[in-house]
Amino acid sequence: MSMKNLLVHVDASPGSRIRVAATARLAEALGANARAFAVSISPGEPFGPGASILGDTVLAMRDTLGNKRMAEARAALEETRTAAGVEGDVLQVDADRVIVDAASHMRAADAVVLGPPRMNGQWLDDDLVEAGLFHSGRPVIVFPQERNSAPFGRNIAIAWKNCREAARAIHDAMPILERAASVRFVTAHAESDPHFYGLPALNRMEEALRARGVNVGTSMVIKRSKHVGEAIAAAVKEMDADLVVMGAYGRWRLSELLFGGVTKDMLAALETPLFMSH
Numbered sequence: 001m002s003m004k005n006l007l008v009h010v011d012a013s014p015g016s017r018i019r020v021a022a023t024a025r026l027a028e029a030l031g032a033n034a035r036a037f038a039v040s041i042s043p044g045e046p047f048g049p050g051a052s053i054l055g056d057t058v059l060a061m062r063d064t065l066g067n068k069r070m071a072e073a074r075a076a077l078e079e080t081r082t083a084a085g086v087e088g089d090v091l092q093v094d095a096d097r098v099i100v101d102a103a104s105h106m107r108a109a110d111a112v113v114l115g116p117p118r119m120n121g122q123w124l125d126d127d128l129v130e131a132g133l134f135h136s137g138r139p140v141i142v143f144p145q146e147r148n149s150a151p152f153g154r155n156i157a158i159a160w161k162n163c164r165e166a167a168r169a170i171h172d173a174m175p176i177l178e179r180a181a182s183v184r185f186v187t188a189h190a191e192s193d194p195h196f197y198g199l200p201a202l203n204r205m206e207e208a209l210r211a212r213g214v215n216v217g218t219s220m221v222i223k224r225s226k227h228v229g230e231a232i233a234a235a236v237k238e239m240d241a242d243l244v245v246m247g248a249y250g251r252w253r254l255s256e257l258l259f260g261g262v263t264k265d266m267l268a269a270l271e272t273p274l275f276m277s278h
Helices: 014-030 049-054 056-084 095-106 124-134 164-172 199-211 228-239 261-268
Strands: 005-009 033-042 088-094 111-114 140-142 155-159 182-189 220-223 243-247 274-277
Touching: 005 014, 014 033, 014 056, 014 111, 033 056, 033 095, 056 088, 088 095, 095 124, 111 124, 124 140, 155 164, 155 228, 164 199, 164 243, 164 274, 182 199, 182 228, 220 228, 228 261, 243 261, 261 274
Parallel strands: 005 033, 005 111, 033 088, 111 140, 155 182, 155 243, 182 220, 243 274
Antiparallel strands: 140 274
16 A cells, blocks of 8 residues: 655645645655645626626626636746745636535545645635545545645544544554654544543554554553544644644534534644545
């Protein structure tokens, strides 16, 4: 198992430069290729009574906006190429096809690096996280805006829950786990929690990783509290982890009941890159 193609989203935000540099470093460590993409959203067609009255004026404004967005996307790619040596492509999409087209673009990669949702004032980030986590079929690394571009993935925390999503994330992250200096599981559980089947399940996964040569350390089992995500985030900080591997639960934005609370809490408290699979 290996990662040979990493894809990173770039834009004009300061966080973009940070995650591009980090992605380039990760690609070098894995012997992989890193490629960037910027998104240019085509302005919608004019509609309503005013559109027919204004005619050419509306179309000219639409073209001006479209050209401006394309220029910004190309500028982001040029900065990426100059600063980190990472080439890229412009993904031009209609406003109502961002998720569909972005997910299709992501599927050729082994992993996708994105900025955090709702952190830099651009609604596009929400759509890209949804596309990556729930539609691309690929793991996503969500990178904090404020973190520096230092290497990550040396001290890894696995947020463990005995479920499909967590197992999927561990499988997808295996090339990074196998290179890590330290990997520790962290889990929050209570006897009444039907989704956690006790230490045997955790021990089985630890032994499976050790059999692959992963340097697995002592796990941290936290007593379940009301805010599990906050407890795990605190444990990750205590462990001085530079990457968290976890499953992504639920569906994005539709409702809090459909979007897993732990995932939401971890994204909200994002200080460490998250490697997530659904």
